[in-house]
Amino acid sequence: MRLLIAMMKHETNTFSPVPTPLARFGNGPGPLYGEAAIRAYRGTGTGLGAYLDLAARERAEIVLPIAASAPPSSPVEDAAYREITDCICNAAAKGGYDGIMLDLHGAMVTQSLDDGEGQFLKRLRAIVPDMPIAVALDMHANLYDEIVANATVVAGYRNYPHVDTYETARLAGEILLRTIRGEVRPVMAWGNVPMLPHVMRQGTDDRPNKELQHRCAAMAEEGALAASLFTGFPHADISNAGLSAVVVTDGDRELAERLRDELLDRAWVEREAFVYRIEPLRESVARARAMPAPPSGEGPVVLLDHYDNCASGGTMDTTAVLAEIMRQGLEDVAAFAIHDPQAVQQAIAAGIGAEVTLSIGGKIAMPSIPVESPALSVTGTVKTISNGHYRNRGPMARGLQMDMGPAVVLDTGAVEIVLISRHVEPSDLNCLLALGIDPMQKRYVMLKSRIHWRAGLGKVATAVVDCAGVGVCTSDYGQLRFKKVRRPIYPLDLPNR
Numbered sequence: 001m002r003l004l005i006a007m008m009k010h011e012t013n014t015f016s017p018v019p020t021p022l023a024r025f026g027n028g029p030g031p032l033y034g035e036a037a038i039r040a041y042r043g044t045g046t047g048l049g050a051y052l053d054l055a056a057r058e059r060a061e062i063v064l065p066i067a068a069s070a071p072p073s074s075p076v077e078d079a080a081y082r083e084i085t086d087c088i089c090n091a092a093a094k095g096g097y098d099g100i101m102l103d104l105h106g107a108m109v110t111q112s113l114d115d116g117e118g119q120f121l122k123r124l125r126a127i128v129p130d131m132p133i134a135v136a137l138d139m140h141a142n143l144y145d146e147i148v149a150n151a152t153v154v155a156g157y158r159n160y161p162h163v164d165t166y167e168t169a170r171l172a173g174e175i176l177l178r179t180i181r182g183e184v185r186p187v188m189a190w191g192n193v194p195m196l197p198h199v200m201r202q203g204t205d206d207r208p209n210k211e212l213q214h215r216c217a218a219m220a221e222e223g224a225l226a227a228s229l230f231t232g233f234p235h236a237d238i239s240n241a242g243l244s245a246v247v248v249t250d251g252d253r254e255l256a257e258r259l260r261d262e263l264l265d266r267a268w269v270e271r272e273a274f275v276y277r278i279e280p281l282r283e284s285v286a287r288a289r290a291m292p293a294p295p296s297g298e299g300p301v302v303l304l305d306h307y308d309n310c311a312s313g314g315t316m317d318t319t320a321v322l323a324e325i326m327r328q329g330l331e332d333v334a335a336f337a338i339h340d341p342q343a344v345q346q347a348i349a350a351g352i353g354a355e356v357t358l359s360i361g362g363k364i365a366m367p368s369i370p371v372e373s374p375a376l377s378v379t380g381t382v383k384t385i386s387n388g389h390y391r392n393r394g395p396m397a398r399g400l401q402m403d404m405g406p407a408v409v410l411d412t413g414a415v416e417i418v419l420i421s422r423h424v425e426p427s428d429l430n431c432l433l434a435l436g437i438d439p440m441q442k443r444y445v446m447l448k449s450r451i452h453w454r455a456g457l458g459k460v461a462t463a464v465v466d467c468a469g470v471g472v473c474t475s476d477y478g479q480l481r482f483k484k485v486r487r488p489i490y491p492l493d494l495p496n497r
């Protein structure tokens, strides 16, 4: 057997000012190709890791032209999209494969295309009209007809935080292998409903997504080869942003449609539970300040700076939440992180132990939202200087090498502020441990994250306080000027009935 395996992943926040050139793809200087990609992903708890394991089990020959994954940001530059998709399509055009396994995201927008994955799959399908194609997608996919119409099987994550990227690709890959062997003939039904579930309400530890995803899993007992509910990515001003579902069955279209309709109906009934209520920043921080100190070593109170999550397109350099924490005088705080390569270099130049005053953050303008993010002046001691490399301990993307670029810890006496040079969301304990910060020993930990922090740090938190700061992942949809998303759509327009 001969398999073509590839990865192209980007969640596009069309309101983000962070550029998305080819260099952003990869945990280093751009995408990985061929053997280098295989070496980086083999044995990891990722979608590509699962495809590689399946191929090894089948003793299949593999071609892996490219592994390209970038943290969320603005629409992908056309040249980068062309490079990545050309690389996969050129490999496919050489022929001689039994199947294609793709690890995609499903919410990629490019400078020219609203549906990056769908248009790519349409082009690929034209090259290999009869080839079985498996596609693993993120739960935040904004599904288009071209994605489903040009794939043989589509499966999405069931967990948010995404601790099941491996399992999702393994499911899609197993169905593909059964298709190649002639054991099943997949048919798919997909659809969407006009709703934009709030990202802060999409976690699968919580109602209603927990129950919806359980129902997806249970559909396997009723004949679904795969059933996926995509909560969608709302920070994308494209027609199909929002909630969708796809169900794969073995040749039974009527069943696929019935199960799809059930998922969409259940989600629509629960729409109000997907709405997020905002607490003013001053009140959140005051509430955290009033919390009794947990016994030493018990675990911190987590302060979520969720408007500026770089894993949703945030600049990671807004300072509103950190400034309020310092203004209200919270102590024994660690803050991860402010993205500011310039401040990092100033701290490195000063050296370990030096006292410096730095102007941090506020360097990237955010023209799509009506709020300014000023820089923050902080004085502290340079406590740690690091190359910013660490390996994920999991459960999310276990074993994957990460790179936050040159990084420093600036200690103000009350707050240890992490400054980094590449966007990394704090979803793994090692991002802090690698810098000598043990969150268990802190009273407060401020994280620029929304849900993924729960994967690595959820267990250590004694309490969580959501902090409404400033950023392009704003939880206040009133700040976003939607022009292209299909209307009416809940909760932007539709009354709750």
Ligand SMILES: [Zn+2]
Binding pocket: 138, 139, 140, 162
């Ligand atoms: Zn996602």
